Amino acid sequence: xxxxxxxxxxxxxxxxxxxxxxxxxxxxxxxxxxxxxxxxxxxxxxxxxxxxxxxxxxxxxxxxxxxxxxxxxxxxxxxxxxxxxxxxxxxxxxxxxxxxxxxxxxxxxxxxxxxxxxxxxxxxxxxxxxxxxxxxxxxxxxxxxxxxxxxxxxxxxxxxxxxxxxxxxxxxxxxxxxxxxxxx
Amino acid sequence: xxxxxxxxxxxxxxxxxxxxxxxxxxxxxxxxxxxxxxxxxxxxxxxxxxxxxxxxxxxxxxxxxxxxxxxxxxxxxxxxxxxxxxxxxxxxxxxxxxxxxxxxxxxxxxxxxxxxxxxxxxxxxxxxxxxxxxxxxxxxxxxxxxxxxxxxxxxxxxxxxxxxxxxxxxxxxxxxxxxxxxxxxxxxxxxxxxxxxxxxxxxxxxxxxxxxxxxxxxxxxxxxxxxxxxxxxxxxxxxxxxxxxxxxxxxxxxxxxxxxxxxxxxxxxxxxxxxxxxxxxxxxxxxxxxxxxxxxxxxxxxxxxxxxxxxxxxxxxxxxxxxxxxxxxxxxxxxxxxxxxxxxxxxxxxxxxxxxxxxxxxxxxxxxxxxxxxxxxxxxxxxxxxxxxxxxxxxxxxxxxxxxxxxxxxxxxxxxxxxxxxxxxxxxxxxxxxxxxxxxxxxxxxxxxxxxxxxxxxxxxxxxxxxxxxxxxxxxxxxxxxxxxxxxxxxxxxxxxxxxxxxxxxxxxxxxxxxxxxxxxxxxxxxxxxxxxxxxxxxxxxxxxxxxxxxxxxxxxxxxxxxxxxxxxxxxxxxxxxxxxxxxxxxxxxxxxxxxxxxxxxxxxxxxxxxxxxxxxxxxxxxxxxxxxxxxxxxxxxxxxxxxxxxxxxxxxxxxxxxxxxx
Numbered sequence: 127x128x129x130x131x132x133x134x135x136x137x138x139x140x141x142x143x144x145x146x147x148x149x150x151x152x153x154x155x156x157x158x159x160x161x162x163x164x165x166x167x168x169x170x171x172x173x174x175x176x177x178x179x180x181x182x183x184x185x186x187x188x189x190x191x192x193x194x195x196x197x198x199x200x201x202x203x204x205x206x207x208x209x210x211x212x213x214x215x216x217x218x219x220x221x222x223x224x225x226x227x228x229x230x231x232x233x234x235x236x237x238x239x240x241x242x243x244x245x246x247x248x249x250x251x252x253x254x255x256x257x258x259x260x261x262x263x264x265x266x267x268x269x270x271x272x273x274x275x276x277x278x279x280x281x282x283x284x285x286x287x288x289x290x291x292x293x294x295x296x297x298x299x300x301x302x303x304x305x306x307x308x309x310x
Numbered sequence: 311x312x313x314x315x316x317x318x319x320x321x322x323x324x325x326x327x328x329x330x331x332x333x334x335x336x337x338x339x340x341x342x343x344x345x346x347x348x349x350x351x352x353x354x355x356x357x358x359x360x361x362x363x364x365x366x367x368x369x370x371x372x373x374x375x376x377x378x379x380x381x382x383x384x385x386x387x388x389x390x391x392x393x394x395x396x397x398x399x400x401x402x403x404x405x406x407x408x409x410x411x412x413x414x415x416x417x418x419x420x421x422x423x424x425x426x427x428x429x430x431x432x433x434x435x436x437x438x439x440x441x442x443x444x445x446x447x448x449x450x451x452x453x454x455x456x457x458x459x460x461x462x463x464x465x466x467x468x469x470x471x472x473x474x475x476x477x478x479x480x481x482x483x484x485x486x487x488x489x490x491x492x493x494x495x496x497x498x499x500x501x502x503x504x505x506x507x508x509x510x511x512x513x514x515x516x517x518x519x520x521x522x523x524x525x526x527x528x529x530x531x532x533x534x535x536x537x538x539x540x541x542x543x544x545x546x547x548x549x550x551x552x553x554x555x556x557x558x559x560x561x562x563x564x565x566x567x568x569x570x571x572x573x574x575x576x577x578x579x580x581x582x583x584x585x586x587x588x589x590x591x592x593x594x595x596x597x598x599x600x601x602x603x604x605x606x607x608x609x610x611x612x613x614x615x616x617x618x619x620x621x622x623x624x625x626x627x628x629x630x631x632x633x634x635x636x637x638x639x640x641x642x643x644x645x646x647x648x649x650x651x652x653x654x655x656x657x658x659x660x661x662x663x664x665x666x667x668x669x670x671x672x673x674x675x676x677x678x679x680x681x682x683x684x685x686x687x688x689x690x691x692x693x694x695x696x697x698x699x700x701x702x703x704x705x706x707x708x709x710x711x712x713x714x715x716x717x718x719x720x721x722x723x724x725x726x727x728x729x730x731x732x733x734x735x736x737x738x739x740x741x742x743x744x745x746x747x748x749x750x751x752x753x754x755x756x757x758x759x760x761x762x763x764x765x766x767x768x769x770x771x772x773x774x775x776x777x778x779x780x781x782x783x784x785x786x787x788x789x790x791x792x793x794x795x796x797x798x799x800x801x802x803x804x805x806x807x808x809x810x811x812x813x814x815x816x817x818x819x820x821x822x823x824x825x826x827x828x829x830x831x832x833x834x835x836x837x838x839x840x841x842x843x844x845x846x847x848x849x850x851x852x853x854x855x856x857x858x859x860x861x862x863x864x865x866x867x868x869x870x871x872x873x874x875x876x877x878x879x880x881x882x883x884x885x886x887x888x889x890x891x892x893x894x895x896x897x898x899x900x901x902x903x904x905x906x907x908x909x910x911x912x913x914x915x916x917x918x919x920x921x922x923x924x925x926x927x928x929x930x931x932x933x934x935x936x937x938x939x940x941x942x943x944x945x946x947x948x949x950x951x952x953x954x955x956x957x958x959x960x961x962x963x964x965x966x967x968x969x970x971x972x973x
Contacts, residue, residue, distance in 0.1 A: 172946065174950060182942065182946075184962070187957065190943075191942070275945075
């Protein structure tokens with residue numbers, strides 16, 4: 127009995143949500159996922175938003191930004207289909223939706239199956255990846271959500287200079303003040 | 311004791327007491343002999359002392375204690391109110407404000423209080439406080455009043471043959487454990503009747519929060535003599551004064567009219583104080599954290615949205631019962647929203663009350679004679695707006711005194727009355743609250759404004775030529791019009807008015823200025839009642855729908871294609887005798903499929919940003935709608951031109967445009 131328990135501990139597992147971008151399979155840790163939504167109301171475009179932000183959706187009264195992972199990874203743009211889903215995840219205290227082509231399944235895999243990512247996997251820079259899970263006949267790419275979704279990191283990469291405005295600043299529901307000149 | 315959880319409550323109370331101290335001190339300056347004012351100052355200082363000592367803020371309690379000592383002498387007429395005392399008390403008040411700030415920032419310990427303490431103690435060291443006198447004073451001033459419910463009880467009991475006895479019990483000065491003794495007395499006395507009320511309250515007596523005497527109001531069938539003798543026999547009781555009150559006497563006292571009990575004339579004010587204290591004990595208010603109200607407001611916002619959605623669904627179903635129910639829900643929701651908005655409202659008095667002091671100090675500094683007239687202080691505004699309005703208002707009032715009101719000799723020479731008047735006015739007008747600052751000072755010298763604007767390179771000579779007086783006046787609101795080093799150069803005004811304007815606009819408000827040279831200036835601020843819900847114009851552009859805050863909109867107009875001219879490659883049109891640029895909103899927002907390019911008649915939303923007007927061309931004006939502002943969240947941060955988003959009745963999101971940054 128004891129032996130079995132210790133064996134189980136060695137065989138530590140993690141649960142992943144597996145989704146598809148094109149034909150490739152990606153995974154995110156289930157603990158980071160809030161929920162999975164269909165796109166019933168469509169996405170409201172936000173002008174002047176960073177290019178990988180597809181827009182915002184209304185999630186039961188909350189406004190949630192939607193990140194298009196394909197645009198993020200520089201892959202060919204998807205077309206919204208019946209299988210398209212939004213995976214709502216929590217990153218850095220904000221809820222963000224990831225637009226994916228399909229959600230496949232929830233999978234339990236042994237932690238030992240996860241390996242560090244090679245520099246480029248399926249056309250995605252390893253910077254965005256947490257690792258690669260090799261199963262018998264599948265290769266699942268695990269996302270590093272902090273890197274994938276954080277606008278902060280984007281700045282660091284220097285890809286989008288005009289985004290320098292995006293900081294940790296609290297959201298301001300009111301109209302934004304214009305820069306104030308130094309006057310008494 | 312860990313007091314951190316009470317800190318917020320303490321700070322709130324502290325702020326209230328400081329404010330009331332400020333008001334009372336100003337009042338005292340006007341009426342130095344009014345004992346009621348001295349008492350209210352004393353009470354505020356006393357309460358602060360207790361509260362700060364409990365919280366362990368020793369410096370604050372030391373200062374308030376020293377103030378209390380001075381005030382005690384004033385109360386007992388051993389010291390006369392004079393300018394020196396008032397100034398010292400003001401000085402102490404300022405220090406208390408500094409201390410309060412220090413406490414908030416956790417650095418109370420670093421603040422120097424010795425100087426002020428010394429100044430306060432100067433007044434008290436002259437003559438020692440004589441204790442018996444103080445006790446005698448209190449003795450004379452205790453006064454028993456009854457609540458309406460108690461009066462009913464008394465009426466009924468008197469009808470049943472009970473007498474209302476008022477027993478004034480004096481304990482011996484040297485009595486130990488007064489609290490326990492008082493408790494015993496009350497308990498023993500209960501065997502002979504029903505105690506309606508005591509002053510101080512039974513709880514206060516038990517906690518020993520009284521001097522040596524207290525009054526008991528008791529309904530009893532026993533004769534008064536018996537009760538008096540019964541009490542006098544008890545341990546530690548010095549003497550007992552008793553009398554039987556008729557119901558009429560109780561009622562008279564309740565009204566605060568002629569006192570049934572003979573009291574010294576100078577204690578009248580304290581009676582009022584005691585009454586206020588009793589009334590405040592039953593005050594039907596609850597202190598609520600503003601965040602809870604914010605949450606509530608959010609929920610109501612959701613409800614409003616869900617309601618509109620339901621309304622839309624029901625209109626598709628054509629079911630009369632459903633429609634009626636939805637209508638009822640609509641009414642309820644609107645009522646609920648209004649009520650929640652009301653709970654967030656606070657009177658502008660919270661802001662106005664600081665101005666008498668400000669004006670007084672400014673007038674002194676500048677050697678001017680200024681009288682501040684406040685009206686409409688009871689007008690209510692959303693708490694968030696109140697917080698934000700302080701700075702701009704201080705700016706404006708400061709300008710009025712500093713640049714508006716002339717020095718006394720100038721006023722006299724111009725045949726104007728003294729003192730100069732600054733009026734601070736608030737009133738509600740529809741969905742707005744209007745705050746006006748009016749002075750009867752020198753007014754704005756438009757020629758000087760023009761000269762200044764030219765000098766600073768804000769406008770060109772040609773532009774100036776085309777401007778009417780109103781436009782010239784509005785130059786004052788432009789950034790760069792004045793900076794601090796130029797304040798004294800210009801006799802008009804304009805110290806940082808651009809900042810004022812920005813702050814007001816950020817609140818969704820509007821600021822206007824009018825002035826007549828030699829007669830004075832009027833600055834009008836229009837503010838929305840609340841920030842959470844704003845009125846917008848919903849417009850369509852291609853397949854997308856946007857909301858434009860109504861406060862930004864000057865007017866919506868219809869422009870036919872032939873009225874559009876090209877000027878330097880930009881579309882312009884004539885609007886109120888003025889050429890304004892037209893911006894196709896789709897160009898700015900990157901909307902594809904906008905239809906206005908092929909329309910013969912264009913819907914144009916004219917947006918005002920300061921002196922500039924810009925026309926935004928949309929496809930269709932859909933409707934006016936009150937919307938709940940929602941943030942796009944920290945993930946998207948601040949996107950220029952977008953103030954937030956709202957959820958429409960159909961569940962779709964409409965972005966709220968902040969077109970000022972575009973125009």
